[in-house]
Amino acid sequence: MDNHDAWVTSIKPIEKAFNASPVSKINEDLLRLIFQTNVRVEATVPLYVYVDLMNRPLTTARLSSQVCRSWRRLLLDSPSIWGRLIHLDSLDQKNNHWREELLRRTQSSPLWVTGNVTGSTENPTPVRVFFYYLLQNPKCWERIEKLEIIVHGEDTSDSVWNTFLTPAPNLRIFEIYFPNVREPLFQNTISPNSNKRLFGNHAPRLLEFHADGIEFAVDSSWLSNLREIATPSRLTVPEILDLLLHMPLLESFFLQFSEATEEWLPSGILPHIELPALTIMLLTNSLATCSTLLEHMYPAKTCSLALTTNSYYAKKFISKDVLRSLKQNLPRYIHNYFSTYISTRIRLRFFDDVFHFEDESHRHTHHIFFTVCIYTKADSSEASENKVLTDFLLQVFAKCALDSPSRxxxxxxxSLDMRYADTTSLPYFHSMLSSFPSVRNLKTNEDSVVFLCSLFNLQQDEATGNRPSTLFPHLQVLELTYLDPDHYLLPDTIPGALLPFLKLKKESGQPINTLDLRLCGSDTLRDIEFLEEIEGLEVLTLEGAVEESYICGSGMPDKLRFRTRSGWNSPPPASSGTGVGYG
Known part of the structure; x- marks a missing residue:
């Protein structure tokens, strides 16, 4: 009898009260489903997210087994539940009793082992000793279905890791990180001439592999069944493509920044790889590496893409071949994605050092996404280099839209954030923004409104006499995230770009109905009494937790004098000297 059994014998009075409550009448099948749902909660918690131990599913299961005899019987008769709750962070007690009891309750069921292997080889913690036992016990190792751990310490010389060289017949998910170890495990053990292979070259059920710190052969037999992989950082681009050739069933592909690919430039003949099941690509690397992978990988047409280049780059790595490859192949991914999924929300950011395009549409699953975030700042101080890449990307996206206007x-x-001041690029911006004719809600800021005014005022074509088409013909709501702080202390007779923009829309016969300032905050608003002339415009603000609305032209312009009403940050008194004033 364990301590919990002894405790149960003393709860008869409490159990009588419990038996009278509605919860005691829950159907046993439903109760089992609830307990299994608790297990699934554990499975959704990422390794790097801290969760208080009292809120961990293992703690919930343990406490549930102490509620009453029927609950306890049901849980103790469900070894698969306990087998999926081997969370190491919850098992770091000095005494071995609870770890041994938990393992006993699993019987011979599959094991899900997750959490942090703390301590080190020299100073092992109780949980590290327990984890080593699981690896060294063949009966336990062969039962492990999921292994998701972070291994602390710098030494990997323990012989216990050799267990990874033995067959893993039931392993389905293998995610292991050695954050403090520089050289991969088995670096000098596994080689083309060695008979030693990761998992003894036998892991027939393995579906997910995330193990940057472990060496393995790229022709391993278990690769053919993989559905998800995070590419090891030591691999070069040709080696990555070689690896992909061995994974015809791959569904998710993750590439992180690595030194092996940072300074790589395309060279030689590389294979084109058909990956018909691949629906998720996450690429975080240099532009040259990302463009090469986009060129040589042919995923499913429903594939989601998140492409992020590492910040800044050396000019020599943005060759004409890299740009040609990007121009030819990025549109393929844009076309496939937006031909498959209907998008209702887009986010655009154009800074002097970044180009960011993202689909923010509400989806029923987080597996559907499209993001391109490319840092355009070169390692030189020449702004012209940034402009070349930004203009290039604008043209790529604008052409995609022109080729298929319905996209x-x-x-x-x-959502628009424009802080890119080169006026020669305005035609490219105009072409890009013209791709969104159905926009009704524009979320932006006053800095961006300045650029929008410039786009609206583009001169007519001297040869044809035509003006560019009006942007956002159906725009109804202008939502500002902030007002330009440089205008905060100016008199309300200085409207900035806000009034000209609203007037341009009104004069074009497409007036904006609502100016939403609720995200600005009452303490950052300034006097905008000049908007009174835009009759019919509704201005929404937030005073504390109270929403306020004013219709311009109603004869109460004081409602738009937010700075004056707040009674602070008043403009400085006029200078008596000869300095420049506002007149």
Missing amino acids: FSSVTEL
Whole structure:
């Protein structure tokens, strides 16, 4: 009898009260489903996320087994539940009793082992000793279905790791990180001429592999069944493509920044790889590496893409071949994604050092996404280099839209942040933004409104006499995230770009109905009494937790004098000297 059994014999009075409550009448099948749902909660918690031990599913299961005899019987008769709750962070007690009891309750069921292997080889913690036992006991190792751990310490010389060289007949998920170890495990053990292979070259059920710190052969037999992989950082681009050739069933592919690919430039003949099941690509690397993978990988047409280049780059790594490859192949991914999924919300950021395009549409699953975030700042101080890459990307996306006008026609909400001041690029911006004719809600800021005014004022074509088409013909709501702080202390007679923009829309016969300032905050608003002339415009603000609305032209312009009403940050008194004033 364990301590919990002894405790149960003393709860008869409490159990009588429990038996009278509605919860005691829950159907046993439903109760089992609830306990299994608790297990699934554990499975959704990422390794790097801290969760208080009292909120861990293992703690919930243990406490549930102490509620009453029927609950306890049901849980103790469900070894698969306990087998999936081997969370190491919850098992670091000095005494071995609970670890041994938990392992006993699992009987011979599959094991899910997750959490942090703390301590080190020299100073092992109780949980590290327990984890080593699981690896060294063949009966336990062969039962492990899921292994998701972070191994602390710098020494991997323990012979216990050799267990990974033995067959893993039931292993399905293998995710292991050695954050403090520089050289991969088995670096000098596994080689083309060695008979030693990771998992003894036998892991027939393995589906997910995330193990940057472990060496393995790229022709391992278990690769053919993989559905998800995070590419080891030591691999070069040709080696990555070679690896992909061995994974025809791959569904998710993750590439992180690595020194092996940072300074790589395309060279030689590389294979084109058909990956018909691949629906998720996450690429975080240099532009040259990412463009090469986009060129040589042919995923499913439903594939989601998140492409992020590492910050800044050396000019020599953005060759004409790299740009040619990007221009030819990125549109394929854009076309496939937006032909498959209807998008209603897009986010655009154009800074002097970044180009960011993202689909923010509400989806029923987080596995559907499209993001391109490319840092355009070169390692030189020449702003012209940034402009070349930004203009290039603008043209790529604008051409995609022009080739298929319906591609973004369903977008009704646009989040726009423009802080790119080169006026020679305005035609490219205009072409890009013209791709969103159905936008009704524009979320932006006053800095961006300055650029929008410039786009609206583009001169007519001297040869044809035509003006560019009006942007956002169906725009109804202008939502500002902040007002330009440089205008905060100016008199309300200085409207900035806000009034000209609203007037331009009104004069074009497409007036904006609502100016939403609720995200600005009452303490950052300034006097905008000048908006009184835009009759019919509704201005929404937030005073504390109270929403306020004012219709411009109603004869109460004081409602738009936010700075004056707040009674602070008043403009400085006029200078008596000869300095420049506002008149």
